[in-house]
Amino acid sequence: xxxxxxxxxxxxxxxxxxxSPQKDFIITENKSAYLTPARAPYLKDHLLxxxxxxxxxxxxxxxxxxxxxxxxxxSGIKVLRKKYPAVDVxxxxxxxxxxxxxxxxxxxxxxPKKRGSRPNETPLRKFLNEGxxxxxxxxxxxxx
Ligand SMILES: [Zn+2]
Numbered sequence: 555x556x557x558x559x560x561x562x563x564x565x566x567x568x569x570x571x572x573x574s575p576q577k578d579f580i581i582t583e584n585k586s587a588y589l590t591p592a593r594a595p596y597l598k599d600h601l602l603x604x605x606x607x608x609x610x611x612x613x614x615x616x617x618x619x620x621x622x623x624x625x626x627x628x629s630g631i632k633v634l635r636k637k638y639p640a641v642d643v644x645x646x647x648x649x650x651x652x653x654x655x656x657x658x659x660x661x662x663x664x665x666p667k668k669r670g671s672r673p674n675e676t677p678l679r680k681f682l683n684e685g686x687x688x689x690x691x692x693x694x695x696x697x698x
Contacts, residue, residue, distance in 0.1 A: 559681075572604045572659040578688045581695055582629060586622040589630050591690035592663065594656075594679040599637065599694065601630045601664040609660045612647060623662065630664045633697050638666035 571593070581589045586607065592600040603626045605619050615623070627643060634641045644663035646653035682690065 570608055570657070570659050572657055572661060573606075573608050575604075576684070579684075579691060581691050582626070582698075584622045584625060586616075586619040587626050589626045591682070591687060591694060593687060594681045596663075596665055596679060599634060599666045601634070601694070603627050603630060603662040603664065605660055610658055612645070612660065615660070627662060627664070633694065634664060634666045636697055639669055640667035641665065642667055 575588060575590060579590050581591065581601070583589065583606075587603060587605045590602050590604065592602050603623055605615065605623060607619065609615055609619070631641050631643070642663070642665040644665060645661075646655040647660075650656070650658065
């Protein structure tokens with residue numbers, strides 16, 4: 555399934571894909587947020603930090619959620635820095651057509667950068683089926 559098909563299915567069902575993740579999609583979690591591989595990765599090892607509560611805007615977060623998200627950003631960066639020289643942290647907010655955000659549930663992208671990769675490079679995104687996503691979780695847990 556391509557990413558566009560996945561998005562239109564989710565829009566039709568009016569169901570947020572980030573609100574109730576399968577347990578085996580989660581690399582690690584705390585009380586109010588979780589770390590997962592991106593379902594439509596820009597590239598290998600692209601991770602997402604997502605609050606468990608459906609929140610759209612950054613200023614709607616409670617203090618405990620901010621702290622939990624920040625802790626997972628640090629954990630995700632730490633694991634990616636074992637393999638990569640740099641990591642981009644990307645957050646988009648506001649008009650979805652302009653920001654390029656495709657899921658209206660707050661999330662942070664952790665995108666590894668290799669030596670020689672161009673800044674702001676956005677390769678074509680592919681979409682992982684459930685089996686591939688679970689394999690990614692297991693693979694990334696091993697880097698931990
Ligand atoms: Zn949601």
